[in-house]
Amino acid sequence: MRELHSVHVVLREVQKYLKPPAEVGVPVESSLGLYSAETVLSTFKLPPRPKSVVDGYALRASDVEPASPSSPVPLRLLEGILRPTVNYPLSIGPGEAVRIETGALLPEGADAAVPLEDTFEEGGRVYVLKRVSVYENVSLPGEEYDEGLTIIRRGERVKPQSIAGLILEGRSRIKVFDTSVRILNVGDEIVSGTFFRPFTHFFVKSWFEQHGFRVEGLSLARDDVGEIREWLEGGEAYISVLLGGTSMGGHDFTVKALESLDPEYIVHGFAVQPGKTACLAVREGRPIVAMSGLPVAAMSTLEVVVKPLLRSLGLEVPEYPKVKAVLTRRVTVKMGVVGFVRVRVYRCGGGLCAEPLMVGGSGSLTSLLRGNGFVVVPEGVEGYEEGEEVEVYLYRGVE
Amino acid sequence: MRELHSVHVVLREVQKYLKPPAEVGVPVESSLGLYSAETVLSTFKLPPRPKSVVDGYALRASDVEPASPSSPVPLRLLEGILRPTVNYPLSIGPGEAVRIETGALLPEGADAAVPLEDTFEEGGRVYVLKRVSVYENVSLPGEEYDEGLTIIRRGERVKPQSIAGLILEGRSRIKVFDTSVRILNVGDEIVSGTFFRPFTHFFVKSWFEQHGFRVEGLSLARDDVGEIREWLEGGEAYISVLLGGTSMGGHDFTVKALESLDPEYIVHGFAVQPGKTACLAVREGRPIVAMSGLPVAAMSTLEVVVKPLLRSLGLEVPEYPKVKAVLTRRVTVKMGVVGFVRVRVYRCGGGLCAEPLMVGGSGSLTSLLRGNGFVVVPEGVEGYEEGEEVEVYLYRGVE
Structure with a gap:
C-alpha cells in the first residue's frame, strides 16, 4: 500500500x-449563482438630493422657524408642482416655497418639506402652521443607495441583491470565473x-x-x-x-x-x-x-x-447549513486520517441526534439516501464518543 | 388608513x-433544484445477492470451519472466474469453491468469500488456511442500495443524491410542481x-x-x-x-x-x-x-x-442558514405587527453581533447591500433589547 x-x-x-x-463576461441577468470575478462598488447616491417623503411644500426650514397655528408664516408660492417623475431645474430663494409630491427631489435652495395638513393656501401664498427642522420630511442623499457599497465581492456567488445593484449601476455584463x-x-x-x-x-x-x-x-x-x-x-x-x-x-x-x-x-x-x-x-x-x-x-x-x-482558488463555495447534534454511537477514525461520516439527523428530546450510518462502505447510496448530513472528523482527532455533541453539515432537511 | x-x-x-x-413531467437530468411532485421509493436491492469484497474464492463457510494454517481444508475448484462485469448462473455445492474477483456476486450456494492470501491452489483444489464466518468478506444485499428508501419526497427540491437514485431506478422523467x-x-x-x-x-x-x-x-x-x-x-x-x-x-x-x-x-x-x-x-x-x-x-x-x-402549498422552500447573534441596538416593532429587521452580522468577541440597519426605510437598497441578514420579529413580540441574543437568517456570508 x-x-x-x-x-x-x-x-x-x-x-x-x-x-x-x-474570467469571462456574462449578462448580469443570467449571472445568478455564478462566481463573480469582480468586486463592484456602488458609484452614486440615491436620492441624489434630499427627497420629499410627504405631499406638501418644499421650503427653507429657517423661514418657518416662528410658525405656529396661531401665527402661520406666509411664503411666496412658485409656479408648478415637483413630481417624482418630472425633474426640472428650479431653485427657491428665502421666503419662497413650491408644491411637492412624495418622492420628488427638493429644488435647489430648499432643505425641508412640510406636509399639506400643516398648511393652507391663500392668494398665491402658502401659510405654514408648524415649524420644521432642516431635513425634516425628506430622505437624505444615500439613504436609498449609497456610494462605496459592496455590490459584489470577487469570489462571491452572485445574489439577488447584487443583481439589483448591478442593474441600478447600469451594468449589463459582469465578469465571472x-x-x-x-x-x-x-x-x-x-x-x-x-x-x-x-x-x-x-x-x-x-x-x-x-x-x-x-x-x-x-x-x-x-x-x-x-x-x-x-x-x-x-x-x-x-x-x-x-x-x-x-x-x-x-x-x-x-x-x-x-x-x-x-x-x-x-x-x-x-x-x-x-x-x-x-x-x-x-x-x-x-x-x-x-x-x-x-x-x-x-x-x-x-x-x-x-x-x-x-x-x-478564491471561489466562495457555500457551506451546507450546520447544526449541533448528539452522536447516538461512537465514531472512530484512524489517527492522521480525515473521517467523512454520514449521519442521519433527527429530532430527539428537545434537540437533535445524529446516528452514524456506516452501512455498506463507499458504495452505499443507501447511506446517502437514508442520511441527511455528514460529520468531518479532522486529521488530528481519532473520533467522537457516543453522547458527544458534534457539528453536522446538513445536505437535506431534518424530518 | x-x-x-x-x-x-x-x-x-x-x-x-x-x-x-x-404537476409537470421533466427529464430527471434537468430536475435539479425543482420541487418534486412525487414521492419516489427505491424498488430493489444492490447488491442483489451477497457480493465479494475481496479477490479470492467463494465458498460455504461451514466447509472451512476446521481450517487453520497447520490443517488447510481442500475444496474442489469449479471452472472459471466470477467477475463484477460478467454474470453467469453458477451454483456451488458442499466441498466446492470458485474463483471470485472483488465486486462479483457470490454464486448460488456460497455464503462467504476467502481472500487469496489465505489460500493456495494445488492439483485442481484450493486449500483454505483460515476459517471464515457466514457472510464474511461480502457486502450484503441492500448495503449499497436498499428497497424502500426515500429517493425524493413530494414537495422536496430535487438534490444530487435524489438524481443518482432516480437514475439508478431507471427513471428518465420525474413529475415536478x-x-x-x-x-x-x-x-x-x-x-x-x-x-x-x-x-x-x-x-x-x-x-x-x-x-x-x-x-x-x-x-x-x-x-x-x-x-x-x-x-x-x-x-x-x-x-x-x-x-x-x-x-x-x-x-x-x-x-x-x-x-x-x-x-x-x-x-x-x-x-x-x-x-x-x-x-x-x-x-x-x-x-x-x-x-x-x-x-x-x-x-x-x-x-x-x-x-x-x-x-x-407543500413546497419545501429552503430556509437561509440561521445563526445566533447579539443585537448591538434595540429593535422595536408595534405590537401585533411582524417586524422584518435588516441586520449586518459580524464577528465580535468570540461570537457574532447583529447591527440593525434602519437606514432609509423601505426603499433602501443600501440596507440590503450593507447588511447580510434579517431578523423576523413575530406578531406577539414588541422587539428585542440591545444585548439580547436573536436568531438571524443570513442571505450573505459573514465577513
Whole structure:
C-alpha cells in the first residue's frame, strides 16, 4: 500500500501549480449563482438630493422657524408642482416655497418639506402652521443607495441583491470565473452497461451544478490508459473530473493515464476515509481530480478535497447549513486520517441526534439516501464518543 | 388608513381558495433544484445477492470451519472466474469453491468469500488456511442500495443524491410542481424610465430563481387600471407578482385592477413592517401577490408572506442558514405587527453581533447591500433589547 497523503498538506502544496479559472463576461441577468470575478462598488447616491417623503411644500426650514397655528408664516408660492417623475431645474430663494409630491427631489435652495395638513393656501401664498427642522420630511442623499457599497465581492456567488445593484449601476455584463467542469466515467462495466447505470456521474454532475458550476455532458471510457489519456488531452473545461479507475492495487488505469501526461503535480492516495483512492493532479495550471466511482467515496472527495481546493482558488463555495447534534454511537477514525461520516439527523428530546450510518462502505447510496448530513472528523482527532455533541453539515432537511 | 391584516390569519384563510401548482413531467437530468411532485421509493436491492469484497474464492463457510494454517481444508475448484462485469448462473455445492474477483456476486450456494492470501491452489483444489464466518468478506444485499428508501419526497427540491437514485431506478422523467412566476412592474416612472431602472424587478426575479422557480421576462405597465387588468387576465404562470401601485392612500392602481377582477380572495394591507402595502389575492385558484416596488418592502413581503405561503402549498422552500447573534441596538416593532429587521452580522468577541440597519426605510437598497441578514420579529413580540441574543437568517456570508 502506498503512503497516504495528508489533505491539508496537499491543499497547501498544490497552490503553487494552480492557475485560477479564467474570467469571462456574462449578462448580469443570467449571472445568478455564478462566481463573480469582480468586486463592484456602488458609484452614486440615491436620492441624489434630499427627497420629499410627504405631499406638501418644499421650503427653507429657517423661514418657518416662528410658525405656529396661531401665527402661520406666509411664503411666496412658485409656479408648478415637483413630481417624482418630472425633474426640472428650479431653485427657491428665502421666503419662497413650491408644491411637492412624495418622492420628488427638493429644488435647489430648499432643505425641508412640510406636509399639506400643516398648511393652507391663500392668494398665491402658502401659510405654514408648524415649524420644521432642516431635513425634516425628506430622505437624505444615500439613504436609498449609497456610494462605496459592496455590490459584489470577487469570489462571491452572485445574489439577488447584487443583481439589483448591478442593474441600478447600469451594468449589463459582469465578469465571472469560468467554472466549467467535464467528467469522464471510467470502467468497462459502465461502458458495457452490464450491471448498473452511471448514477455516480449524475450525483457528481449535480453536486457541481448545485454549487454554481457548469458541467459538460456524459463521457465514458473503458479501462484503457490510451482511451483515458485521449480524453484528458482534449477539452477546454477548467476542472476535469474522472470517476473510477483509481484503485490503489492494480485497477488504476485513470492514475496511469494521468501519470503518463507528466503533469506538473500529482498525488494519489489521500488520508481520508472513505475516498482514500482519490488522485489530484495539475496540468497546464488546471486541476484534475480523479475519484472513486462509488458514491460515498466520491462525495467524501468532493466535500473534503474538492470544496476546500475550490475555496483556496478564491471561489466562495457555500457551506451546507450546520447544526449541533448528539452522536447516538461512537465514531472512530484512524489517527492522521480525515473521517467523512454520514449521519442521519433527527429530532430527539428537545434537540437533535445524529446516528452514524456506516452501512455498506463507499458504495452505499443507501447511506446517502437514508442520511441527511455528514460529520468531518479532522486529521488530528481519532473520533467522537457516543453522547458527544458534534457539528453536522446538513445536505437535506431534518424530518 | 385601512385595517392591517395579520399575516398568520391571512395565511390560514387563503388556504381554502388556493389550488396547488400543476404537476409537470421533466427529464430527471434537468430536475435539479425543482420541487418534486412525487414521492419516489427505491424498488430493489444492490447488491442483489451477497457480493465479494475481496479477490479470492467463494465458498460455504461451514466447509472451512476446521481450517487453520497447520490443517488447510481442500475444496474442489469449479471452472472459471466470477467477475463484477460478467454474470453467469453458477451454483456451488458442499466441498466446492470458485474463483471470485472483488465486486462479483457470490454464486448460488456460497455464503462467504476467502481472500487469496489465505489460500493456495494445488492439483485442481484450493486449500483454505483460515476459517471464515457466514457472510464474511461480502457486502450484503441492500448495503449499497436498499428497497424502500426515500429517493425524493413530494414537495422536496430535487438534490444530487435524489438524481443518482432516480437514475439508478431507471427513471428518465420525474413529475415536478409547475413553479412558474410572472412579474409585472407597475409605474409611470418605470415605463418612462425617468429616474431609475426597475432594479426591484431583477431582485424579485432572482429571489424566485434562487428558490427554484422559473420566472418569465420583464413586463411593464403604466399607472393605469386597464393596462394592469389586461396583464392579469392573460398569462399562464402559476404565481403572478405585481411590483408597485399598492399604496394605501390613493396611488393603488394595482389593487384596483385586482379588485375589478372580482377574485375569490383578496386582502390589502398587512401587519408587517416594512411591506404593509402588500396585497394578496387568489383568482382561479392561483396566487397573485402585489407588493411595493421598493426593494426592502418587497424583500419583507417575499420572506414574511410569500415564503410561508409557498410552504403552505407543500413546497419545501429552503430556509437561509440561521445563526445566533447579539443585537448591538434595540429593535422595536408595534405590537401585533411582524417586524422584518435588516441586520449586518459580524464577528465580535468570540461570537457574532447583529447591527440593525434602519437606514432609509423601505426603499433602501443600501440596507440590503450593507447588511447580510434579517431578523423576523413575530406578531406577539414588541422587539428585542440591545444585548439580547436573536436568531438571524443570513442571505450573505459573514465577513
